[in-house]
Amino acid sequence: GESVGLHLPTLSVQEGDNSIINCAYSNSASDYFIWYKQESGKGPQFIIDIRSNMDKRQGQRVTVLLNKTVKHLSLQIAATQPGDSAVYFCAENMNRDDKIIFGKGTRLHILP
């Protein structure tokens, strides 16, 4: 993976607004994508996943969009709450490979 040094990209969002976190994945052969949330001092926690035969998948307050043409994934969080404050990671997998590779994280900061 690429290094972002000591500073993660940060997204600051007003409480109650929608958040959009973006991820550019590297391998055009990847066919399974996952979003994880990592709170401070804890291990990552699964949020939502999507397979390459889909463009969109919705969960509770979250939506993942997949654009295979430009190798781009996004996570939309509706009505952002203080508890959404965390680092968010996307991860990818190729069907013929058993490795799950994580991308750069984005820190979501909620403004009161």
Place this chain on the structure above:
Amino acid sequence: NAGVTQTPKFQVLKTGQSMTLQCAQDMNHEYMSWYRQDPGMGLRLIHYSVGAGITDQGEVPNGYNVSRSTTEDFPLRLLSAAPSQTSVYFCASSYGTVYEQYFGPGTRLTVT
């Protein structure tokens, strides 16, 4: 269920020492993996296993060994610790590659 457990939570080693980080899961998951996370960065895959008796290398396997003699346990061995191995180590498990991974709480390792 305890989920994924990791021991120890914290460890300080001197350069050249060896140690084993323990990981266990009680969910009967076939897939287990080890990641390291350096400050402000994403997770990098060290080794993974798709079932008992089967292990394979991830992105950054050098300096680490693993074995998978049972479904439940997946220990990570540091052969000769180096300061570059200072990191937080996460173990994860899942039913398979394309299923959500459950992460342990992590082991914070410092090598002096």
